[in-house]
Amino acid sequence: MTNGIGRAASALLTYGLLGLMAFLSVFPFLWMVLGATNSSIDIIKGRVLPGEFLSTNVDKFFTQVNAPLVFWNSAKIAILATVLTLAVSSLAGYGFEIFRSRHRERLYRAMLLTLMIPFAALMIPLFIMMGKAGLINTHIAVVLPTIGSAFVVFYFRQCTKAFPSELRDAAKVDGLKEWQIFLFIYVPVMRSTYAAAFIIVFMTAWNNYLWPLIVLQSNETKTITLVISSLASAYYPDYGVVMVGTVLATLPTLAVFFFMQRQFVQGMLGSVK
Template sequence: MDRFTRALAAFFTYAFLGIMAFLSVFPFIWMVMGATNTSIDIVKGKVGIGSALMDNIRAFATTVDVPLVFWNSIKIALIATALTLIVASLAGYGFEVFRSKYRERVYSAILLTLMVPFAALMIPLFIMMGKLGLIDTHWAVILPTIGSAFVIFYFRQSTKAFPSELRDAARVDGLKEWQIFLLIYVPVMRSTYAAAFIIVFMASWNNYLWPLIVLQSNEMKTITLVVSSLASAYYPDFGAVMVSAILATLPTLIVFFVMQRQFVQGMIGSVK
């Protein structure tokens, strides 16, 4: 290639990537700008900082009990994530370390559930939660998400890298299997736990359809449900909607920027 074609190719590459990067980031900027504009300005497509931020926050805070709703979301996401990590790491370790013919069959069956769409579960789950008297409780949201085939798979794949010498040495020293798990496996696999934490926390935080079905009273609702109901009003107050969207996005955005490396590693590690 001569210099001219090469320069042209470079120009188009940077132009294309620049446009893509801009389009990817712009809605975030729009969200922050929108929080400072009136609903009318937002709907007219005003670009720029306005002066309605305090009004929007006030409008949002008077229609919704913001701290409660935010706390509901945090609580559900943290409990669900902690329980998922415990259950899935036990199972991933168990399947990888204590292999047997029957357990491999159970494992295959568990992997098969990855393909089950949630729509096919929601009606029986709803009836089940009704019978258990758990409708409109946070446990109804948390319980069905704990047994996650994907996270079990992730832990089993990661356990393949856990050195068997460590385990053998511990057995010689007379440690029980649960002690080996708790005292050796868990500390050694810190980064696996960190990556899994991010994946599960994000999924739980973003969960929408199932909470929409089981959480009915306003005191129980999560931030995701509040954003949705504010925006689906006949004449939505988009200023308040923007403020609520920022609140819904902030935790996952913070987790991403603080733990970017584990984040990407966790995603990729799950495919290998």
């Protein structure tokens, strides 16, 4: 009897906590969508009901912002950064794990130390470098410094530990060269690792803020994150328009997450083995 009550209480507690956390996690999304349908003043006044300003806000957003161009800029930067990061990081993760040597092991540890470098310490020198290279206000300048990421290399190396060595041995018997083994065996086998890394790197690149803010000078090169920030810090921000912007900016990352959720969790599994 007491046991039954205890069990019911613990179930209540468990589901109560889960429900509360889930609600708190999702509520800002709901509020953001509702906000897109309300006027600026209603939003600041905390209105949580759907309003009648959706079409007005959307219209204003599309007249104030060259949306197709802005989204194209964001997509271009995010995809380019993701593909390049995945390519060089998986090469390195594979290289560090398969071809171990004392020097490389040392370099690997030194490389992990770069995780500690705050971006704030890099921005002025990086900006001067980009200026000298004539790359200011280009998307290349946004992408280049983000490709070499110790974190993603670390992730790929961790996952490579699960790569079956028999596959490599068999391939070598078949006479495949090292780059062929990597390209035709490792890459397909590690699909889910790539998928998970894709999600993480894509989201980071899509949401990147400070560096694009510094490098991109004209409205023609701006990304959606920059646009939201400047809409929100404008002289007279219209929160309805800002909400439309945040909804539109969040949709792509949300879509990537939902379409690749399974691979994502599988990939995560690999990273902590």
